Amino acid sequence: MTDKKAVVLLSGGLDSATTLAVARSEGFACCALTFRYGQRHTCEVESAGRIAESLGAAQHRVIAIDLAAFGGSALTDKAIDVPKGKADLDDSSRIPSTYVPARNTIFLSYALAWAEVLGSFDIFIGVNSTDYSGYPDCRKEFIAAFEKTANLATAAAVEGKGRFRIHTPIINLTKAQIILTGTELGVDYSLTHSCYDPDEQGRSCGRCDSCRLRLKGFAAAGLKDPVRYTKDDESK
């Protein structure tokens, strides 16, 4: 363990929890950053706090940002329905309605600001190839372009104090590989939350894109997903 700091974007989902565990395993003192961004539910933010504690983050900060002010996404705009069933997920030529305009650009910009203040040059983000079910800001080309921008944007980089690196440790992993990686590093996946549309008790719907990707991942990894699903309780 070094005292080298990294800023880790932590949504409270499975991917970012695994990313935090990887950053810790690489010896970084992790400064976890979570956004409240007009989500319809706050389960994710609560999960993020539990995960940060459980994985020994050095700091955890929650920043409120008003993406809902612009609308345009099923995740922030009450006028757009969260898709259920296969249509959105299986048409890889389409960008899903759960896409939030410029979300990762905004998240990485804040991470960059905090990193600069902390004197850190390492930012971790849990984008991955499975997440790229049409999200343009989860691709390697985007991350590389942002990294270049970061190194031109900041006093720290321009003064030659270091070079920012955007780490994407799970970008090439399947959901199953992510789950196996995290399990090996001690991630407690019962603390994570993935569902776009949980019920009032915080139980996952099992039907939205995010639940379906997650369940498929656990099945492929040969493990049982420890979070509660509405349908589990209904089938009892």
Added chain:
Amino acid sequence: MTDKKAVVLLSGGLDSATTLAVARSEGFACCALTFRYGQRHTCEVESAGRIAESLGAAQHRVIAIDLAAFGGSALTDKAIDVPKGKADLDDSSRIPSTYVPARNTIFLSYALAWAEVLGSFDIFIGVNSTDYSGYPDCRKEFIAAFEKTANLATAAAVEGKGRFRIHTPIINLTKAQIILTGTELGVDYSLTHSCYDPDEQGRSCGRCDSCRLRLKGFAAAGLKDPVRYTKDDESK
């Protein structure tokens, strides 16, 4: 006048007011975007509203963002003094303490999000060569890198609906040229606010970097700055 929309970053200062006037003169329906970001004073935000109205913006939105949460700048952190006198301004090798980490990256990211929702591909930002008294995120290289990132980050660009362009109409102008351009386009500079450290009545200090650049610009343009300065009233 077309109905082609542009998002225009509007701080309430002289540069962004001029930029809005240029965007309007190019026929854009201007959607002005202002941030409250933990400034010590709100004069700028009030000025932005008056300027947006005066220059016929189609929309004006003010978004609160919490840059003060990270600290690290004299403009957002109460523990750091706003510099007065010549030291900061004249040493071009130093980045001033009024630099806000990753500010323009964050501002442009929000502008990008709003542009995508509006179906706009044009973003205007009033960075200029005079402003580059050490601010890395006011340089052409930074703007070019952000533009590239924008075109990889967004569904609108990836789906081929258009190509985002970051317009920097005043980037090559001196302060005097900016003032002359705006004057020709009907900008009422009495509505703008530049001072980093105004008094309780909103009068400018005349001594901070921003006041000094502004006063020098008006003098070089052969015009009188219409805003009120503390020292004007003191000298009466």
